[in-house]
Amino acid sequence: MSDVSFVVNGKRVSGAAEDRTLLVHFLRENLGLTGTHVGCDTSQCGACVVHVDGKAVKSCSMLAVQASGSTVVTIEGLANGADLHPVQAAFKEHHGLQCGFCTPGMIMTATDMIARHPEGLDEATVRTELEGNICRCTGYHNIVKAILAASKTMAKASKGRAKQAA
Amino acid sequence: MYSVNYHRAASVADAAKLVKSGDAKLLSGGMTLIPAMKTRLAAPSDLVDLSRIKELQGVKVSGKTVTIGAATTHYDVANDEKLRKACPAFAHLASLIGDPAVRYKGTIGGSVANNDPAADYPAALLALGATIVTNKRQISAAKFFTGLFETALKDGEIITAVSFTAPAKAAYEKFRNPASRYAIVGVFVAKGKDGVSVAVTGAGDDGVFRSKEIEAALAKNFAASALDGVKVSAKNLMTDLHASADYRASLIAVMAKRAVAAANA
Secondary structure (H helix, E strand, O other): OEEEEEEEOOEEEEEEEOOOOEHHHHHHHHOOOOOOOOOOOOOOOOOOEEEEOOEEEEOOOOEHHHHOOOEEEOHHHOOEOOEOOHHHHHHHHOOOOOOOOOHHHHHHHHHHHHHHOOOOOOHHHHHHHHHHOOOOOOOHHHHHHHHHHHHHHHHHHHHHHHHHHO | OOOOEEEEOOOHHHHHHHOOOOOEEEEOOOOOHHHHHHOOOOOOOEEEEOOOOHHHOOEEEEOOEEEEEOOOEHHHHHHOHHHHHHOHHHHHHHHOOOOHHHHHHOEHHHHHHHOOOOOOHHHHHHHOOOEEEEOOOEEEHHHHEEEOOEEOOOOOOOEEEEEEEOOOEEEEEEEEOOOOOOEEEEEEEEEEOOEEEEEEEOOEOOOOEEOHHHHHHHHHOOOHHHHOOOOOOOOOEOOOOOOOHHHHHHHHHHHHHHHHHHHHO
């Protein structure tokens, strides 16, 4: 057993966990954050993607104790109260989900992808960058549309903020 | 996953001590080891986490000499500006490993120590005549990769860095398995002051190897056309459900051609 302590969605949490506990299980079972899903359990599908220290990683391929001391953001930590995060809003608007199982991982991957491409995204880039996220409903078309739309909205918003700051 | 004891190493010296406990294994990005433990293909008693050791992280380029810390992630290798100038083929290779989430965690030292027969880095290191630096000694890539998942590393020996001289020209071309994204065949070509070397991953029965046929054809003329009609022997190549040895042999020539064209572009 080890003491695991990190900041999850802005809140400091700690608890004891067996060293073999995967981060995804700690999030779901110890913290009740069941938005992060276990899809394939073989680190291929990306349903478990969360942000650890600002990077989108697969929480089923990482021990909870490895993340101790880190800052973790899950799908539950994206929205600002009742206001959806722009990527969540775009998935809703463009119907970027069918059954919804892969959606938390898709959205966490998408927010990371958009942050890494401040110059903007094109369809080919989005499709390549989604190679670690699998949608069993094969609803990729609208997922890609949603990510492209969110990337535009967020670029506009950050330009707006830059103007205000100037 | 079986029960395991986790230790976070503060330094290489600390890790070298910790790895002596029980049946311990070194943990870096964990992108191979953790999935292997989940399926119980690996069951170490202890894990020694190297990923937070600062001295193992980062890319240094001084003149033509490139040194990459063992705990540098694929993401950091792919995006290092100095490396992209000194040896763009190497940075590009890193950007082709796994998927974005895997590249954030997986490290060059972990990949090299694991020596998966379809891993990308071994091809680059062998073709570049790289040196693998451990906490005990320096090993040339030619002596380091000894077989399928086998290396010259002794028990408890820790890779600290890899280093190589940036070549005049180089490129990596990879024919991916569309599902796993691993190389069915990957070919790294390099042209430096010691001539042309060509290393192949994904195809060899014994893991990464240098293709003498391709090297001979390119030695006189480093051009894609020099490989017209060159036959690669299927002897000692892998046959599995993805590709036969003959198909892999054919792909080696095709990928080598593309790599030479890219290196000359």
